[in-house]
Amino acid sequence: MAETRTAASAPASVVVALRGVCKAYNVGTRIETEVLQGIDLTVRAGEFCAVVGPSGSGKSTLLNIVGLLDRPTSGTMEVCGEHTTALNDGALTRLRGHNIGFVFQYHHLIGAFSAVENVMLPMLGAEGFPSAAMRSRAEMLLASVGLTEWQDNLASNLSGGQQQRVAVARALAMNPALVLADEPTGNLDTKSADEVFSLLRQFNVEHGTTVLFVTHNAALAERCDKTIEVIDGRVTAGVGAAT
Amino acid sequence: MRETWLPFEWIVAMRFLREGRLQTLFIVAGVAIGVAVIVFMSALMAGLQSNFIRRVLSAQAHIQLLPPREVTRALRPDDTPGAPLPFAIVQPPLQRLKSIDQWQSIVLQIRAMPEVLVVAPVAAGSALVVRGSVNRAITIAGIEPTLYYRIVALEEKIVRGHARLTGTDIVIGSELARDLGVDVGDKLRVATGGVGGDASAVTLTVIGIFDLGNKGANQRSTFVALHTAQSVLGLPGGVSSIDVTVRDVYASERVAGRITATTGVEADSWIRTNADFFAAVSAQTTANTAIRFFVGLSVAFGIASVLAVVVVQKSREIGILRAMGISQAQIRRLFLLQGGLLGLGGAVVGSAIGAGALVVWQQTARAADGTSLFPLTLDPKLFGIALVLATVTGLVAAFAPARRAARLDPVVAIRG
Ligand SMILES: Nc1ncnc2c1ncn2[C@@H]1O[C@H](COP(=O)(O)OP(=O)(O)O)[C@@H](O)[C@H]1O
Numbered sequence: 085m086a087e088t089r090t091a092a093s094a095p096a097s098v099v100v101a102l103r104g105v106c107k108a109y110n111v112g113t114r115i116e117t118e119v120l121q122g123i124d125l126t127v128r129a130g131e132f133c134a135v136v137g138p139s140g141s142g143k144s145t146l147l148n149i150v151g152l153l154d155r156p157t158s159g160t161m162e163v164c165g166e167h168t169t170a171l172n173d174g175a176l177t178r179l180r181g182h183n184i185g186f187v188f189q190y191h192h193l194i195g196a197f198s199a200v201e202n203v204m205l206p207m208l209g210a211e212g213f214p215s216a217a218m219r220s221r222a223e224m225l226l227a228s229v230g231l232t233e234w235q236d237n238l239a240s241n242l243s244g245g246q247q248q249r250v251a252v253a254r255a256l257a258m259n260p261a262l263v264l265a266d267e268p269t270g271n272l273d274t275k276s277a278d279e280v281f282s283l284l285r286q287f288n289v290e291h292g293t294t295v296l297f298v299t300h301n302a303a304l305a306e307r308c309d310k311t312i313e314v315i316d317g318r319v320t321a322g323v324g325a326a327t
Numbered sequence: 328m329r330e331t332w333l334p335f336e337w338i339v340a341m342r343f344l345r346e347g348r349l350q351t352l353f354i355v356a357g358v359a360i361g362v363a364v365i366v367f368m369s370a371l372m373a374g375l376q377s378n379f380i381r382r383v384l385s386a387q388a389h390i391q392l393l394p395p396r397e398v399t400r401a402l403r404p405d406d407t408p409g410a411p412l413p414f415a416i417v418q419p420p421l422q423r424l425k426s427i428d429q430w431q432s433i434v435l436q437i438r439a440m441p442e443v444l445v446v447a448p449v450a451a452g453s454a455l456v457v458r459g460s461v462n463r464a465i466t467i468a469g470i471e472p473t474l475y476y477r478i479v480a481l482e483e484k485i486v487r488g489h490a491r492l493t494g495t496d497i498v499i500g501s502e503l504a505r506d507l508g509v510d511v512g513d514k515l516r517v518a519t520g521g522v523g524g525d526a527s528a529v530t531l532t533v534i535g536i537f538d539l540g541n542k543g544a545n546q547r548s549t550f551v552a553l554h555t556a557q558s559v560l561g562l563p564g565g566v567s568s569i570d571v572t573v574r575d576v577y578a579s580e581r582v583a584g585r586i587t588a589t590t591g592v593e594a595d596s597w598i599r600t601n602a603d604f605f606a607a608v609s610a611q612t613t614a615n616t617a618i619r620f621f622v623g624l625s626v627a628f629g630i631a632s633v634l635a636v637v638v639v640q641k642s643r644e645i646g647i648l649r650a651m652g653i654s655q656a657q658i659r660r661l662f663l664l665q666g667g668l669l670g671l672g673g674a675v676v677g678s679a680i681g682a683g684a685l686v687v688w689q690q691t692a693r694a695a696d697g698t699s700l701f702p703l704t705l706d707p708k709l710f711g712i713a714l715v716l717a718t719v720t721g722l723v724a725a726f727a728p729a730r731r732a733a734r735l736d737p738v739v740a741i742r743g
Pocket residue numbers: 109110117119137138139140141142143144145146
């Protein structure tokens with residue numbers, strides 16, 4: 085079921101390639117703002133990248149475009165082996181569902197579902213109907229983030245750190261080639277932040293999952309393979325720490 | 328696969344509704360009240376109608392053939408036929424009792440029609456019944472019992488005695504029996520004709536007393552054998568009407584038309600003689616349709632407004648679902664489903680309330696004599712239609728909110 089890993093995620097292949105990607109809001113009006121100004125970016129399979137930069141510099145916008153939630157105003161891009169600029173919404177959604185996992189700053193779980201059901205949701209959405217295999221994979225993922233005993237609790241009954249660990253497990257449910265984490269630790273205490281980072285790092289190491297990790301925490305950024313610095317809508321540095 | 332409604336959509340729709348608690352409860356209650364009103368009203372209407380029709384048809388033939396009416400023709404000053412007569416007052420003539428010409432052959436002709444069940448000749452007219460110093464005006468109907476009782480089940484309405492009419496027998500209503508102080512076995516004098524003139528009178532024996540469930544009829548209607556009536560009413564060998572029943576009561580008007588066309592005798596169906604009732608029914612049906620439409624409309628707006636609120640409340644979660652790879656079509660379907668489920672849920676509760684109200688109504692609303700007004704049947708078809716219509720209404724109402732949910736920009740929705 086969710087075990088498919090696209091050919092694009094074979095070792096050293098390119099998972100994300102942006103060429104001259106621009107994003108402007110309110111195009112054609114007097115308040116037009118160019119948030120991304122010609123981004124060139126290459127991320128290879130298995131890389132764990134920190135995305136840093138001041139607030140408002142365009143990090144979230146960049147991640148949303150890479151994650152196919154948003155479309156660039158101009159430029160070309162390739163995600164998980166697909167040229168995405170020409171794809172329609174349905175194709176983008178399928179590509180996103182099967183290859184990309186998201187973790188957001190404010191642990192966005194679906195409140196009406198339990199922890200384990202939240203982890204099952206991406207699989208359920210892709211397959212259409214629940215199965216025992218789905219449930220056991222969700223339980224396995226929750227076990228790996230240390231939440232087995234909380235798995236049947238409603239999402240809203242969990243602490244912030246626990247919710248974010250469920251969100252990490254959910255992002256990994258479809259065994260994606262790429263995980264996009266937009267300040268996943270920004271709202272957590274140091275200990276919880278460290279746990280969430282370590283979980284993502286562990287999956288990255290064990291499964292070769294590519295990760296873009298937005299953070300303001302210099303200590304966490306230090307522990308990544310590579311740092312992508314975004315300032316005023318441009319990538320100013322792609323410092324690769326040797327692995 | 329993507330075009331079918333998979334468990335995923337059902338599961339999420341149900342969870343969203345369940346999570347909505349009070350919101351869901353209120354709108355389901357709103358839908359339920361609307362459905363209950365419609366169910367109650369419709370069942371009551373249908374009950375009233377079928378009860379009225381049953382009562383009418385148990386005391387009246389479906390079609391009645393009558394002799395042509397006598398009309399007065401004014402003498403015209405000139406020869407322009409059809410021209411209105413200035414300053415003319417034309418009085419309608421007194422209707423004398425007349426026989427239908429050639430009635431035996433007409434009876435045979437009608438009996439040969441495939442739609443016709445029973446054809447019964449009747450000789451009816453008015454008379455005066457005298458007992459001691461008391462007298463009462465009555466209508467006296469001469470019938471052939473074996474035929475006529477298949478049209479009006481008089482034997483079932485006999486409360487004392489029997490209705491096997493021969494010779495000088497008469498059956499009378501319970502009110503008349505009380506007024507005259509007579510019982511089965513007593514004799515009555517029945518007179519017809521002018522007060523002092525050619526009055527003819529016969530003595531008849533009461534063999535049965537009936538109750539037609541109608542005071543007027545119990546006071547005035549009497550039945551005798553056909554040949555008895557013919558001699559009492561001065562209509563030897565003649566009949567004043569031919570009563571007909573048909574297989575399909577609602578086809579009566581059409582069959583009556585055919586009878587008139589083939590026999591040349593005017594035939595009135597029960598639908599025409601009860602035209603006032605059918606006019607009232609049709610007016611009420613129009614009013615009911617309007618009420619149903621507007622109740623449906625307010626149910627639709629209720630569901631739509633609740634779902635519009637849900638879309639706003641859930642926009643972040645919709646964004647997250649989209650980020651997880653849930654398609655626009657899936658989002659749309661799960662909101663359509665919520666609409667359909669609200670409609671269906673409301674209809675189930677509303678049908679139960681409506682059915683309960685009907686039962687209570689039936690037990691509490693009584694006629695003056697304490698008997699229930701009329702039997703109400705809980706037609707399963709009515710509830711089936713209510714469920715389907717409410718569900719469809721919910722789906723239609725959900726259309727706009729579902730489209731809005733599906734078209735939410737996930738980036739904006741997630742940022743909140
Ligand atoms: N929908 C939008 N319309 C207009 N401006 C926007 C919109 N979304 C983001 N921006 C602007 O784009 C800039 C970058 O935002 P964002 O990508 O969220 O930055 P970061 O995540 O680095 O803090 C900000 O100045 C923000 O105000």
